[in-house]
Amino acid sequence: MTNIREQVRRRANLTCEFCGVTEADTGGRLTIDHFRPRTQGGGDGLENLLYCCVRCNQYKQDYWPMGFDDPSLWNPRLEPASRHFLELDDGTLHSLTPTGAFTSKRLRLNRPPLVAYRLSKRRRAEEIRLLTRYRDLVCLLDRLHRQMAELVEEQQELLEEQQLLLRLLLDE
Numbered sequence: 001m002t003n004i005r006e007q008v009r010r011r012a013n014l015t016c017e018f019c020g021v022t023e024a025d026t027g028g029r030l031t032i033d034h035f036r037p038r039t040q041g042g043g044d045g046l047e048n049l050l051y052c053c054v055r056c057n058q059y060k061q062d063y064w065p066m067g068f069d070d071p072s073l074w075n076p077r078l079e080p081a082s083r084h085f086l087e088l089d090d091g092t093l094h095s096l097t098p099t100g101a102f103t104s105k106r107l108r109l110n111r112p113p114l115v116a117y118r119l120s121k122r123r124r125a126e127e128i129r130l131l132t133r134y135r136d137l138v139c140l141l142d143r144l145h146r147q148m149a150e151l152v153e154e155q156q157e158l159l160e161e162q163q164l165l166l167r168l169l170l171d172e
């Protein structure tokens with residue numbers, strides 16, 4: 001199991017596959033979740049295991065649809081989040097499907113600390129975008145300055161040449 005745990009962890013890039021928080025964000029290892037709970041016949045194979053933060057795991061518990069009318073949970077290993085959720089500018093998740101709505105409710109994907117987390121991630125991404133833009137501008141300015149310096153030098157040479165010609169003309 002140890003090796004499988006490590007494989008699941010790395011496959012998920014050390015990130016909760018439901019809500020997106022990372023080990024670095026939480027300051028520790030996350031948990032391994034059986035998407036289909038063992039109590040409901042779920043296996044220990046890689047295809048049934050997910051890397052999952054403590055909160056999501058707690059809220060999910062051993063949910064599994066029993067009847068035809070029971071809603072399904074979103075399986076992050078089978079479908080991208082974008083199929084079921086849309087992240088809004090205010091950091092909340094808007095559900096696009098019944099599966100998304102049920103998962104969001106069950107796992108409390110709009111819990112305030114998670115919304116705050118998404119917002120801070122957005123802010124960080126925006127900061128990085130602005131910093132990159134700023135760096136590009138500085139590079140551009142630097143290039144312009146160098147071109148300008150070359151032009152000034154050329155102009156200086158031309159002036160000197162002109163002066164030389166003038167002197168030759170006047171001497172004649």
Ligand SMILES: [Zn+2]
Binds near residue numbers: 017018020056
């Ligand atoms: Zn989570």
